[in-house]
Amino acid sequence: MATFDVAVGITQKGLNATLGSLFANSTAQAKIFTQTYTKDIGGIGVSIQATIEASPTVVMAPPSDTQWQQSYGVDGVQKTGHAPTLNTFQVMLSKVKLTGTIAGVETSGEGELQVYAQFSLANNILNVTCLSVWLDESSWQKDGITKMIVNAIIIPFALNTINNVLNAIPFPQIPAGYTTTTFQDPIMDITNNNELVLATSMKSSPATNLDSYTPPPDEDTYLQANLSLINVLLAENLNNYPLKASGSSGDSAAKASAEIQGTLKTAVGKIQGTQTMVSLNITNISGYGELSGVVTTIAKTILCPIGTAIDAMSDPKNWDKVIASFSIDYKPNPLDVPFTVKVTDTESVQLSIGHIDSVQIIAAPKWSGVIGSTLAAVAAGFVDLLSAIFKGQIVNDIIKSKAQNIEVWKNAQITKQIEGINITLAAEPGVALKPQGNNLIVEGFTIAFA
Numbered sequence: 001m002a003t004f005d006v007a008v009g010i011t012q013k014g015l016n017a018t019l020g021s022l023f024a025n026s027t028a029q030a031k032i033f034t035q036t037y038t039k040d041i042g043g044i045g046v047s048i049q050a051t052i053e054a055s056p057t058v059v060m061a062p063p064s065d066t067q068w069q070q071s072y073g074v075d076g077v078q079k080t081g082h083a084p085t086l087n088t089f090q091v092m093l094s095k096v097k098l099t100g101t102i103a104g105v106e107t108s109g110e111g112e113l114q115v116y117a118q119f120s121l122a123n124n125i126l127n128v129t130c131l132s133v134w135l136d137e138s139s140w141q142k143d144g145i146t147k148m149i150v151n152a153i154i155i156p157f158a159l160n161t162i163n164n165v166l167n168a169i170p171f172p173q174i175p176a177g178y179t180t181t182t183f184q185d186p187i188m189d190i191t192n193n194n195e196l197v198l199a200t201s202m203k204s205s206p207a208t209n210l211d212s213y214t215p216p217p218d219e220d221t222y223l224q225a226n227l228s229l230i231n232v233l234l235a236e237n238l239n240n241y242p243l244k245a246s247g248s249s250g251d252s253a254a255k256a257s258a259e260i261q262g263t264l265k266t267a268v269g270k271i272q273g274t275q276t277m278v279s280l281n282i283t284n285i286s287g288y289g290e291l292s293g294v295v296t297t298i299a300k301t302i303l304c305p306i307g308t309a310i311d312a313m314s315d316p317k318n319w320d321k322v323i324a325s326f327s328i329d330y331k332p333n334p335l336d337v338p339f340t341v342k343v344t345d346t347e348s349v350q351l352s353i354g355h356i357d358s359v360q361i362i363a364a365p366k367w368s369g370v371i372g373s374t375l376a377a378v379a380a381g382f383v384d385l386l387s388a389i390f391k392g393q394i395v396n397d398i399i400k401s402k403a404q405n406i407e408v409w410k411n412a413q414i415t416k417q418i419e420g421i422n423i424t425l426a427a428e429p430g431v432a433l434k435p436q437g438n439n440l441i442v443e444g445f446t447i448a449f450a
Contacts, residue, residue: 002213003206005183005226006409007199008172012060014220015196018169018447022423023055025449031419032161041152048100048149050157052093056115056165061193062088063116063134071116071132074159076151079132087119087190088131091162098154102144109143111136113154115162119196121188124174126198128166130159168418170425172221172445174200175349175409181232184208191215202228216436219444221425227439230269230341230408233351234278237406238267238398243282245393249385254378257290258385260328260394267353267403269339271435276341278353278403279334280395287386289365291322291378322379324365328386331360335395339403341441345429347412349443353403355396361387411443422450 010018022028033052040046063071068083093113100107114134120127133155140150174186184207186200191213201208205228216222246259262285267278338354363386367379413426425447433441 002199002210003201004199004208004210004224005201005205005229006174007197007210007213007224008174009191009195009197009215009222009224010171011195011215011220012058012193014447015058015060015169016055017220018423019058019165020055021447021449022165022169022421023052025421027419027421032165035157035161037153037157039152042148044103044148046100046102046149046153048098048102048153050153051097051099052161053095053097054093056162057092057094059090059092060190060196061090063090063114067114067134068116068132071114071134072151072155073132074156076147076155083116084118084131087188087196089117089119089190091115091117091130091166093158093162096154096158098140098143098145102149105144107144109140109145111139113158115158117162117166119188119190121186121198124186126171126173126188128163130163130166133158164418168416168423170414170416170423170447171196172198172223172425173414174198175223175411180236181229189213202232214437216434216442216444218434219442221445221447223443223445224436224440225341225408225433225443227269227271227441230351230441233406233408234267234269234403237402238264240265241398241402243394243398245389245397247385247389247393249381250378255290255292256378256382256385257292258382258389259288260386260389261286262328262394264398268334271438271441272336274435276339276435276441277336278339279336281334282330282394285328285330287324287326287328287363287365289324289326289367289382289386291367291382322367324367326363326365328390329362330390331362335359337395337399341408341433343411343427343429343431343433343443344405347410349408349411349427349433351403351406351408353399355399356391359387359391359395361390424448424450 036049038047062085063083065083068079071079096113097110115130116132117128117130181202183200186198187208188198189210191197191210195215199208241264243262248257250256262282265283266281269278337356341351344350411427413424415422415424425445427445433443436442
């Protein structure tokens with residue numbers, strides 16, 4: 001099973017779509033996919049125009065040993081041995097045409113080429129190196145194009161063109177900016193013979209591997225983040241956060257006041273169905289309540305005048321109040337609150353937690369003194385007051401102040417240029433990342449040309 005905290009990838013379909021868009025560009029047609037060669041080859045004057053007439057297509061699998069052994073390197077030497085398999089792939093050129101003159105005689109030829117290339121990672125930078133070209137020499141020789149011309153023109157044309165094109169494509173990169181955590185060196189692999197993937201993990205996580213890797217179902221160029229990364233961020237911002245809030249209801253005649261204290265112990269992200277949620281675990285919750293106002297004084301005096309007099313002498317601060325201290329529990333426990341991770345227009349990805357609509361408070365205050373019927377009505381609504389404070393000032397206000405627009409990573413655009421054509425990879429601002437499986441969220445990218 002694959003193990004990583006962040007992975008970026010591009011599928012075979014996505015890479016071919018990008019190549020198709022570049023091939024359709026008029027500047028690319030004139031300056032990249034068409035080249036003119038005028039040189040002396042073995043004492044023969046040659047003036048040839050080489051043109052790739054159909055979009056290159058990638059097959060993300062290595063060639064067979066037979067294909068490899070029938071291919072030629074840039075030096076014109078035929079390959080031997082087993083085909084390299086590590087991150088090796090094929091680029092199919094279904095229609096390559098040569099027109100021009102050889103020793104003053106007009107000639108033309110057309111055939112299929114296959115370029116074999118390899119992805120590599122050096123200093124965390126992705127590179128493409130074209131290794132060799134397969135071609136049917138007999139099909140060119142029948143048009144008067146000799147092995148010397150094949151070696152001097154066709155093979156270098158194919159290798160250099162595909163090498164330049166593939167290195168000009170902005171492949172997705174693992175973001176450089178994270179939380180305070182540190183990361184392992186990234187690894188790279190062609191997985192499932194279908195996608196190129198770069199991945200890394202926090203140093204506190206198991207070693208990164210891409211065994212049995214599963215790409216996103218709906219994105220061809222993408223980033224995947226494990227919820228472990230989100231949970232580190234949530235822990236840094238919310239874990240062990242002290243909570244305290246108070247409120248009141250009623251008026252000077254009859255008033256209920258309450259205070260709640262506790263600790264937001266943990267905030268843990270999870271995927272529930274198709275939604276991303278944060279489970280909030282609030283612990284050590286205690287409450288303090290007061291019933292006060294004119295009716296309190298009257299009730300205490302009428303119902304227990306001697307006790308009231310004693311209270312006034314022994315506790316002058318609270319003699320005219322009925323008080324209670326008590327523990328509080330809540331349902332559901334933990335509280336599941338939705339969260340979103342969105343792309344911003346400032347080239348970053350940010351996390352925000354939503355709000356709770358309702359919560360059930362469980363509390364049983366035991367009041368310190370006698371209460372009359374008017375106070376009884378106020379006391380009966382005391383738990384509702386607790387619920388309002390807990391929901392509004394404890395949970396939702398803390399979420400609003402501490403868990404909005406938390407930057408998860410920087411998400412800068414990547415732009416490369418070839419022959420004056422800008423090729424840019426970017427995420428669309430405002431788009432929310434989507435859940436994948438039980439522990440991944442996915443960001444999609446687009447590649448545009450200008």
